[in-house]
Amino acid sequence: MTITATEATAWKTELETITADVADPASRAALESLHSALEGYFENPVLFRSVLGKIAKSMIDPETEEQITGQAFQNLDEFKAALPAGVTVTTVQ
Secondary structure: OOOOHHHHHHHHHHHHHHHHHOOOHHHHHHHHHHHHHHHHHHOOHHHHHHHHHHHHHHHOOHHHHHHHHOOOOOOHHHHHHHOOOOOOOOOOO
């Protein structure tokens, strides 16, 4: 998996949008803290990919990771079908 600068910027923008939409002060503060922690990673797609990989590894067992990284998927639905129950895929546009 590679992450481009455009994709990293899209993640940053999406997080900013989500943060702006949250009315609960505690939730907003948590999202602002997350944004602050990720700021340096957004600027470097290689580092951002590393962070995403660490998050994914904590959620996906090695066998599933091998299954999804060892093949090409025709579409998002096919990819989602390969994931274990409880793993949610969110697209960023």
